[in-house]
Amino acid sequence: MKYEINTSQRSLEVDFNFESDGLIINVDGKTLHFQAIQIHSGVYSVLVNNRSFVVGICPNEANRVNVNGTPINLELLDAVHLHLRELGWDSMQETKVGLISAQIPGLVTKIFHVPGDEVKEGEPLLLIEAMKMENEIKSPVSGVVQKISVNEGQTVEKGTNIIEIV
């Protein structure tokens, strides 16, 4: 199957095919023999043309893979997706960039805005204290604060929706 691998820096076109002894990767006219054995939940020992790697699949982030300890952010697009993109439909636009959730669990120590406030991209929205450090949550977009779902002094779990910007 044809796939496109995208990172923030570049793009690669590859062809993945499972054969009896593992995965065959064709890229740029070269053939790689890829064999992965799971050694722990989500952790693989990978041999690619006899080169050895330990690869971890990040449990919470679909696009993040850890190779020999180094996190790699990548997008793996299959033929269906590539075709949809040709038709002008890009699934990446679907995600609500203005809906901000807590990336870390912790204590909300300060909220800088009230609904209706205008904010600029990069402007601090609130502070969450975790692991003894104050962490500034910045707005990923410019817009108007629509909804604030937490209060100062409240403890939030990872993934909790905290603020919405439209």
Place this chain on the structure above:
Amino acid sequence: MKYEINTSQRSLEVDFNFESDGLIINVDGKTLHFQAIQIHSGVYSVLVNNRSFVVGICPNEANRVNVNGTPINLELLDAVHLHLRELGWDSMQETKVGLISAQIPGLVTKIFHVPGDEVKEGEPLLLIEAMKMENEIKSPVSGVVQKISVNEGQTVEKGTNIIEIV
């Protein structure tokens, strides 16, 4: 519940009772507060009157417990069992001491006897090679070789019955 703890060296009578915050152990007029939390399959962090222990339950041997790394062989007998023993019935005699199984997986390199041979307790029965060492399997009882279930050159799994002495 009343229990008797037996080791090769001594015997203790105890009373085990689960209460809301853990297990209460009464022994010799003393009360111990026992709390165990499983940290891995079969491995517990135990606090007994604030003394801390890491305890492993041996997966294959019911009477073997590992406390802070030290293996302890013990017998834990409940009221039913104690009562049966008073009546002269001892379950320990049930086990076939003359049925010898492979304690280790390995290669049978030499068998010293044929069925019908008389053997004495402690006499070598066969050799199993594992982890590059030859291991002599000795007879736990005196008796006559009834049955030999393996051949020289055969690989055996752990637990395989290899020889029976009656």
Place this chain on the structure above:
Amino acid sequence: MFKKILIANRGEIALRVMRTCREMGIEVVAVFSEADRTAPHVLFADEAYLIGPAPSTESYLNYEKILEVAKESGAEAVHPGYGFLSENTDFAKEVSEAGIVFIGPPASAIKIMGDKTMARQTMLKTQVPVVPGTEEPIADIAVALNVAKEIGFPVLIKAAGGGGGKGMRIVHAATDFEDAVGKAQRESQSAFGDGRVYIEKYLEEPHHIEFQILADTHGNTIHLNERECSIQRRYQKVIEESPSPFIDDGLRLKMGQAAVETAESCSYVGAGTVEFLVDKHRNYYFLEMNTRLQVEHPVTEMVTGIDLVAEQIRIASGQPLSIDQENIKTSGHAVECRIYAEDATHDFAPSTGEIVMLQIPDGTGTRFDGAIRQGIEITPYYDPMLGKLICWAKDRESALNRSERALREFYIGGIETTIQFCRAVIRHPVFREGTYDTHFYANFKDELHADLATSTDEVLLVAAGSLYHHQNQIKHSSNTSNSTKKTRSNWVNAQLGRNA
């Protein structure tokens, strides 16, 4: 010698202290919060007592409760580690008044040096130079702003009641001043229960260099040379080394004497650290004295062969120092990398979760002081430091090569860590040359993060292949016992492909 010591701390430092206690034949008592029932320090200890709920204010900072446990357990001494109660004079005093030995300096020395304002005032009476700045905590923001303008921006705002980068802010312009003071005060209040902050001059290409000192109750004070701690981010040390590539023997001698003089100025007893800023002209200024064991103390242990915790305990039990200044011999070079549960690719955001796989580096000259194990949950309640990797070798280049090897070998699966960030720092040419200062991170931030974000085509293909393989859940081998078998499904594949 003591028979039983309570360690009023958690994490790697609790284990560190317990190890030495056990080697000295001393029983160890742990205290733990509800979040830490199965934490490594509880499993490691001979005894362990619950002291309260997860938040440290209700457990590890609850000194009445800890004192109660010390009495109940029959501990003859208390080791506070670093952080938490280690620089709390009330705790030190109450422990002593209960007839239990506080393993640390006298409360009076903690008080003087723990309060940076008092420390400055004390140091101004000695020959040791200090950094220009306010001598009093900020009371009036307008007055403080004027002082800052006089000293000249950039200035540093620092917590009066604690260290370790918490409650610290650098301010480049007058317009940011008030906001920064507020943040520093809040962080300081939260970290140390003391919101006071003060101002200090920011020096040219400064090095953060500290000297380890030891002082006994018999009037002997010695130093064990320096640690170079200039690699910092968020005012938190990242990598430390000894000896410093910046210091020569002449300067080492002078600064060592200044460190001893500093300790003597407050009648110090125990292990302590005198921190200096050294500018590019090799002028040095007293910065602060940490009246406790320092996080980075192992680099000194590795080059001197001296167990600092053992010295602390011997001193606390009234024994004289077992070594004098002339007998301190250093050998080789040691480098410490702090490993945090933080995502370096997302502004060092704390990372929590289960450690699903753990491979700690080992081998010649490789030491890891940590408190983690495979299967453990990293919670948001405490400091994000998972541990410290310390590598020793015969010279600096070998020690850096060893550190790179060990970091490459280090695998913590399931959470984000700063392992790769440390690797990026160590392979940076400026760090390699040893010509860095405290601006290293600010100056080379982009390069470091570009290094982290760069991968070869091969690595990218491995990543993509693994993701594809994982999504298809193909199981090519029955070799492993703990992997779950799932059938390959094109539907699942297509679905996942879409989301990917």
Place this chain on the structure above:
Amino acid sequence: MFKKILIANRGEIALRVMRTCREMGIEVVAVFSEADRTAPHVLFADEAYLIGPAPSTESYLNYEKILEVAKESGAEAVHPGYGFLSENTDFAKEVSEAGIVFIGPPASAIKIMGDKTMARQTMLKTQVPVVPGTEEPIADIAVALNVAKEIGFPVLIKAAGGGGGKGMRIVHAATDFEDAVGKAQRESQSAFGDGRVYIEKYLEEPHHIEFQILADTHGNTIHLNERECSIQRRYQKVIEESPSPFIDDGLRLKMGQAAVETAESCSYVGAGTVEFLVDKHRNYYFLEMNTRLQVEHPVTEMVTGIDLVAEQIRIASGQPLSIDQENIKTSGHAVECRIYAEDATHDFAPSTGEIVMLQIPDGTGTRFDGAIRQGIEITPYYDPMLGKLICWAKDRESALNRSERALREFYIGGIETTIQFCRAVIRHPVFREGTYDTHFYANFKDELHADLATSTDEVLLVAAGSLYHHQNQIKHSSNTSNSTKKTRSNWVNAQLGRNA
């Protein structure tokens, strides 16, 4: 310097060698059997090649295949580790003939010293004393029995083609002689593919003491002092230390010179070990020379600060030694405990299975050279050694205290190990005093095993309570994520109670 090295081995020694290679900027190539696809050395390496099925005769001893991989991978040198092909002259020769550097001595030196009979003949030409015994392998059992009677029982039967206790037997009486020779020959054949054995005199209260030597291609040969290796069981070393508590400076000097003379007698190049037996009168006899890296080499590394694998690689690449005899400075004391997957309470029977929990000791002066991880399966195919714990401290007492601490901290769940056996040895008063010889285990076997079998009432109650708790599967906390919840069942309890 080499760019890529193939390590023709597995387990801890493969990792040990790879660590140094990586520190030297050299890429590492692993080879593995079908049983080792996910073994630590495969995960650690830059490249890994399958070489055959699990049995070592078809994989790690298959040197044609390994040589093929060396060529295919473009490795410029091969490091054989210890065991397997490390003392195989054919392999050494074929590697060299393929234009690849064999990291070890010339085939001629391996041949002389690898064959104990030839080694004796060589040594008889030097000033170095040898142990009385046969100079030829046993050909005729009747002739051999006469020789044994002449020397006087007890005698040792030893493999001509290998070391490490395999194929070795002690015979106390003429009646046991033939049987013992048979066993030794079989074991020797199986371990080394060479069934030849010979006879040697057994000495009074002998110490097994060995000297580490290094020789370069420029004619320099030095020694790095001794290792005391007298703690053995089944003729396999258990605990080694350096310096030896039995050797004084005068004897050290003489034996060191004898070790250098031995190495020079066979034109030795590389790292090697000259083993001596030293009787209670401090007479020393050449025993054998191991023409490879020794299992216990880390104790020498810890006291000298020299990385022996790095020296091996430098020598192999043609560089002269970086140190001379006068510059060898030792510091402190190092002790190595070998950790085997064996049940000390059942005659050291091999133990296989999954490592369900693993806690490796760490901290100051604590090194573990191993190749294990949590979740890994220990198979019956290879040597039962899981790794080696090496503790260094400023003196012997501190090093033993540190070893005890580290062994107490070591936790390997799921299989039986010799950790507790090592603890029992270290706390034995005769070992503590340092007055032991090679009969230590035989002499104190009962005491050691009684120590292992002894537990306090408290520990027994903890064991019983845990068993009761486990059988009832009560889950008192939701604190842990990976424990399975089961309901309490009196029926199950009663059932289990019966069997318990």
